[in-house]
Amino acid sequence: MLTPDRLTQLSAEGSALLVIKVDVSRFHDINSGFGYDSGDALLAQVAERLRSLFAEAVGRVGGNEFAVVYRLAGSEDAEATVAIVSAVSAPRHILPGAVVNARFAIGYVVGGPSSDPLTLLRRAGTALHKSRATPLREVRRFDNESDERSWKRIRLANELQLAVSNGDFAFDYQPKVELAxxxxxxxxxxxxxxxxxxxxxxxDRFIELAENTGLIVDIGTSGVRAAAAFAARLERDGAPSPRISVNVSATEFVHRDMISFITAILEETGANPRSLTLELTESLMAEPTVRMQQRLRALRDLGVGLSIDDFGTGYSSLRYLETLPVTEIKIDRGFVQSMAESATKRIIVEAVVRLGQQLGAEVVAEGIETEAERAMLCDIGCPYGQGYLFSPPLPPQAFLDLVGSGRPLGTVR
Incomplete structure (x- = not known):
């Protein structure tokens, strides 16, 4: 029987320990498809098979998760032992009213003499998590590098939560210019x-984590509010084109009423709807539902612009350009920065420019760094661009100073 006391006893005896965690994949589907009696029978069969392997301890440590512990004469025996456990777990299971070919995720760790038993269980769990993440539930061994990444991720998530509470976010503003x-x-x-x-x-250091934890919704709130407020300030200062674009995640569209949210932000900041553009990822546009199309059209009815960010890198489809009210298409920097060496990329960029013209959407080329890139884009008729050739992202006051100077950016042709 696997208990904390048993693990402590084994560790104190001075042997190297192999701790294996086994998880029945998609167990919820088995319960739902065949009934809870079949699910219980499957767990009982798995437990019986694991007990037959002459381990030092076997126990169920979660709803559909088991742990198996072995003494090892040397760490080189670990892989062979894990292979046996994997082979015994995998064959089909005959259940009441069903035959199930269950799949198992397996993670393991090897601990030296006097290793902390609870730490070994946690580390085997970390390896199991990695196994679950693979398409074929491949066996995974714990390694310190993975543990370090996991710990850093947990710490970063805590710090990000605190940053949301404290409002520790700021925005720089990168100009978009008329290329000609x-x-x-x-x-x-x-x-x-x-x-x-x-x-x-x-x-890139924190957005993925913010998406996974749901904090992106709170961060997005501050982002749209800051962009709208800055656009309103530019308008008050008499800037000729006070339009500001800001990225909006797919998560925000799923978990909030975007129409009410944007309306409230515009009223709060006093921004003109036409001064705000929402930049959307292609994944959001890939398979637009009727509800999503209605939301996007309602935003356009408010006067808010809609931009497709990094066009060509995701789920590019001409269908959504036909059905959705897009006002701007942004060409990914990966196409722009190698046009001179790739005739194919130049053809693609030219096709997107022509497509934008036909649809009445502005086309913006991203990542322009050289005069040669700007010249090629002008030659094929691309109207707008952004990149370090013109300006890096600037803090708010530096951007306001740039607007006030009225000078053109880059080399005027």
Missing amino acids: TGNLVVAEALLRWKHPLFGLQMP
Whole structure:
């Protein structure tokens, strides 16, 4: 029997320990499809098979999760032992009224003499989690690097939660310009995390985690509010084109009433709806439901612009361009920065530019860094662009100073 006392006893005896965790994959589907009696029978069969392997201890440690512990003469025996456990677990199971070919996820860890038993169980669980994440439930061994990443992720999630509570986010603004003249026409609001220890953190450090934890909804609220308020400030200051675009995640569209939310933000900040553009990912547009189409059209009816960000890198489909009220298409930097070396990419960029013209949507090329790239884009008729050739992302006051200068950006042709 697997108990904390038994694990402590085994560890104190000075042997290397192998701790294996076994999980019945998609157990919920078995319960739902065949009934709880079949699910219980499957767990009983798995437990009986594991007990037959002459382990030092076997126990059920979760709803459909088991742990098996062995003494090892040397760590080289671990893989052979795990292979036996995997082979015994895998064959089909005859249940009341059904025959099930169950699949198992398996993770394991090898601990030295006097290892903390609860730590070994936790680490085997970490390896099991990695096994669950693989399509074929491949066996995974715990490694310290994975543990370190897991710990950093937990710590980062806690810090991100605190940052949301404290409002520790800021926005830089990167100009978008008219390529032929260098005139500034709009700016993109780019999120930054003001970390108290490590300074400004770029979105690629925390956005995925924010999506996975649901914090992206709160972060998105502050983002749209900041962008709308900045657009309203530009308008009050007499800027000729005070349009600001801001990224909005698919999660926000799923978990909030975007129409009411945007309406409230516009009323709160006093921003003109036409001064705000929402940048959407292609994944959000890939398979638009009727409800999603209605929401997007309602946003357009408010006057808010809709942009497809990083066009060509995700689920590109001409169908959603036909059915959705897109006002802007942004060409991903990966196409722009290698046009000179790739005739194919140049053809793709030119096709997107023509497509935008036919649809009445503005086309913006991202990541322009050289005059040669700007010249090629002008030659094929791309009207707008952004990138370090014109300006890096700027703090709010620096962007306001740039607007006030009225000077063109980049080299005017």
